[in-house]
Amino acid sequence: MSIHSLFINPSLSPPPFSASSSSYSYTPTSISISLKHNLSCFCNPRAQPIGLVCTKTHSFLQSERHKSGRLLNLRSFKVASNMTIRELRDEEEEENPPALLESEICSRPRRIALFVEPSPFSYVSGYKNRFQNFIRYLREMGDEVMVVTTHEGVPQEFYGAKLIGSRSFPFPWYQKVPLSLALSPRIISAVAEFKPDIIHASSPGIMVFGALIIAKLLCVPLVMSYHTHVPVAADLTLVPSAALAKELEAARVTAGNKIRLWNKGVDSESFHPQFRSHEMRLRLSDGEPERPLIVHVGRLGVEKSLDLLKRVMDMLPEARIAFIGDGPYREELEKMFSGMPAVFTGMLGGEELSQAYASGDVFVMPSESETLGLVVLEAMSSGLPVVASRAGGLIDIIPEDQEGKTGFCFNPGDVDDCVSKLKPLLHNRELRETIGKAAREETEKYGWRAATKKIRNEQYNAAIWFWRKKRAQFLRPFQWLFRLIFQAPEVNYR
Incomplete structure (x- = not known):
């Protein structure tokens, strides 16, 4: 027995023959094939590349195993006049839709x-x-x-x-x-x-x-x-x-x-370092603009782990913190931060929000439940260095290879780790500006249009x-019954 394996590019092939074609033949125990020159191989242009096994004997294995050891399906099609090919497809393979040309999608x-x-x-x-x-x-x-x-x-x-x-x-x-x-x-x-x-x-x-x-x-x-x-x-x-x-x-x-x-x-035009404002900084710092200023923007919810910031601020008595936003946890947070250097502005929007981001020194995000963290992107776009929890979608914004370059991540719930990342930024203006500039450059790559x-x-x-x-899969049994009764050709719903 001699076996020849061919791999063809499906994107260069015409549509497949229908399995219901009158020339279709398949005998599971005996197939006679002769190889000829100038073969035309037909396959589904949306399928993955397929392996073609051509034999000159009267017998073949009914199943083959892939290199991974998983069982492979056997399909058979009549090609040209006297050549049968078998499409070998992994049973566990998940098909993906084909890539479309720009002219097709628009x-x-x-x-x-x-x-x-x-x-x-x-x-x-x-x-x-x-x-x-x-x-x-x-x-x-x-x-x-x-x-x-x-x-x-x-x-x-x-x-x-x-x-x-x-x-x-x-x-x-x-x-x-x-x-x-x-x-x-x-x-x-x-x-x-x-x-x-x-x-x-x-x-x-x-x-x-x-x-x-x-x-x-x-x-x-x-x-x-x-x-x-x-x-x-x-x-x-x-x-x-x-x-x-x-x-x-x-x-x-x-x-x-x-x-x-x-x-x-992110809207990199609305959130920009150019919106830094001395008046806004006075407001956020309660009249103490010279003190290091931490900013948090977002909905004030219990799931945001904002109580961690109380312990952080206990370890940073020289700093102030401003909470921009509102939510069901605000009243409890205000009681928690009573007597501390904290400001709650409530909801801000438009240029005021842009100024609030740009007028801080560091943005902090303690939440462990962020699916993305758009406020982190907005802070980075405003030129603000970020210290965020290493959790959820935040690790996509500040991946491991970018830590210390575009921002910092701390271990979730670890107050000491958070403070260790905040302190250098709060007290080293040059480091703050370097990280903030790199963060801004990173967010310029992203836009809502794209x-x-x-x-x-x-x-x-x-x-x-x-x-x-x-x-099509749902209708397939009905198609088979219809073709069986009426001998009709197969319908392709794709």
Whole structure:
């Protein structure tokens, strides 16, 4: 027996012959093959490269093992006039959608329905800027956008997107978080009339289940942005950090090839060192601008580990700290920091927020639960050196090889480690400026337009591809029965 192995580039091959072709033949125990010159090999252009095994004998093994030892599938197709090829594919291989050309992915505008809870227009959260910029740049790229969100604070207009407020109720254990299922006949009718090409839902609330039901009712691909364990129902899951993607894959929440990264982005024009302001520094330092000033920006929630900063400040009596933001934990924090050199400004926005970032000396982020940490990116964009917990998505912003260059990370919950990273920055102006400049240069690489374009042109296409594949798999038994009864050719739904 002689065996010849060929590997062909599927991107250079024409479409495959149908398995239902009249010339198709397969005999599991006896195949006679003769090799000829000028062979034409046909395969699925979307498949991975395949191994072709051509034999001159009347017998072959019904299964082969890959180098890894895993069992391989055997498929057979009739090629040219008298050559049979076997496609060897790992049973455990996960297919990914094919890469598309720019002309294919930008050929027409899409109709995108976003389900976002709580509202990106009124609720203070880490994804407020993300979704506002996402909507803005989808509209600039020519897409029609509908936003379904909780009803409070929904503006009349936002970059031409269609906005629908769904009646909401407060979360029993978190009164400032509004929730809505978004399954009223009014909303279902509005989404159906909109005729979306894709539905994109953002957890952590219950609105994702409303989006899931509507997507199934309308037979539309569903993308979920991950914050809770519900992405198993989606055609594609977007996560804000590689660390979170690894956690989901390890937990087998969904298939690894259906977890994709939503690239980080920051408005580097709004958050810039040029906004440094002496007046703002006076405000943040309570009239003591000469003292080292630590800044924290974000929602004041108990899960943010902000109580750690009380112990940090006990070890840094020469420094001051300013909390910019609001949240359910604010009252308790104010009591905790009573009599200490701390300022609570409440919510700031616009140029005031830009000034607050740029007017501090060091930004500190003790949270261990950040899926990304947009405020850290905004601080870096403002030229502020960052000291952050080595946890969650923060390690994507300040990876190990960048520690000491664009910022510092400390061991989660370790007050001594945190203080050891803060002290040199607070007392060494040259080091502070060097790290701040490097942080600014790093964030200049990221923009919301590029992040939105990647979601629109790559991730949404992947979701649609997975959805079509799943639909084809669901219909396959019916196709087989139909072809068996009516001898009809196979239908390709891709």
